[in-house]
Amino acid sequence: MRRSLPYKSIALCLAAVLASVSLMNVTGRPRQGLSFWERVWLSLVSRVSLAFGAAYSWGESLISGFSSKQKLFEENKRLKQELSVIDSLEAKVNELEAEVSRLKNLLDFQEQTTEKYVAARVTGRTPSKWFSTLVVSVGKRQGVYPNAPVISRSGLVGRVISVADDWSVVLLLTDPESSVGAVVADSRDHGIVSGGSSRPFLSMQFFSREAEVKPGDKVVTSGMGSLYPAGILIGEVESVSVPKPGLVKVAMVRPATDFDHLEEVLVAVSPR
The missing domain is CATH 2.40.10.340 (Rod shape-determining protein MreC, domain 1)
Known part of the structure; x- marks a missing residue:
């Protein structure tokens, strides 16, 4: 029967020691400040938070920009309608002015005749x-x-x-x-x-x-x-x-x- 290699036992012992150290680093809080793993974790959380914040701001800007464009489109449409009404009124005013001028000429001509x-x-x-x-x-x-x-x-x-x-x-x-x-x-x-x-x-x-x-x-x-x-x-x-x-x-x-x-x-x- 083949004999088990001694290095397997040594590897298991080292793994147990590393696990214990990691657990102590995570759960323990040294007086000097944060542990290595806490710093790693906070750094990771900070970066993820910044990424989510940037994505949120981008999405909010996109929605705001779309809303602004929609308002500009509606305002442009309203201004075009108002301009169309103004053009129509201007044409009517011009037509009335021309008609008044023609009628005035007729009345002036009528005053020069003896007929009624x-x-x-x-x-x-x-x-x-x-x-x-x-x-x-x-x-x-x-x-x-x-x-x-x-x-x-x-x-x-x-x-x-x-x-x-x-x-x-x-x-x-x-x-x-x-x-x-x-x-x-x-x-x-x-x-x-x-x-x-x-x-x-x-x-x-x-x-x-x-x-x-x-x-x-x-x-x-x-x-x-x-x-x-x-x-x-x-x-x-x-x-x-x-x-x-x-x-x-x-x-x-x-x-x-x-x-x-x-x-x-x-x-x-x-x-x-």
Whole structure:
């Protein structure tokens, strides 16, 4: 039988001694201060505590930063909404200022005429008859009557062809069925101005073959007939031609009124 080696007993004894020393170091408290193992333990606990503290601070900063970004996003959204409202109000103010300016010009023009007119808004137009008719916001209650002249701050617009209580339909000067007695302001040559297919121009056919007319001449209403008073500006001569030898001259007249952008007009309310 093999004999046990003596070093095993020696190893067991050393282990017991080390365990006893370790236990004494852990449980004992020397007068001079902390033991080696206590210092090791406190150092380990301190480092772990610092690590946890740093992780907590990082997490708290992350949450705080996210919360701040969320608040900034909400504030930015609110400011954009307020800016949109301000832009909308500014556009409305600008539109009102422009409308007031146009109405003031109409009233100033009205003061220069002997006829009685009432200001009206253009409330409707038919796309297929854009250059034929429009609807205005005055009618019988305001004193409007059939065939009442309609003018803008720039010149003649047309005449009323239908009247309701609070609105009317206006036949524009550019409609083929519309015509008005006219005269060249300088030469006093008379003719008839009518609408037609040459939009935006009007056509003026003269009564005399010897009519003296040239581009740039002003054309106004002649006052002949019972519809339009004399002196209302119709437009300016753009060109003059003779369709065939021996015939009277025909002038193309550019209207003084911008029929594409009419928003307010003056409608006559007192019969002549």
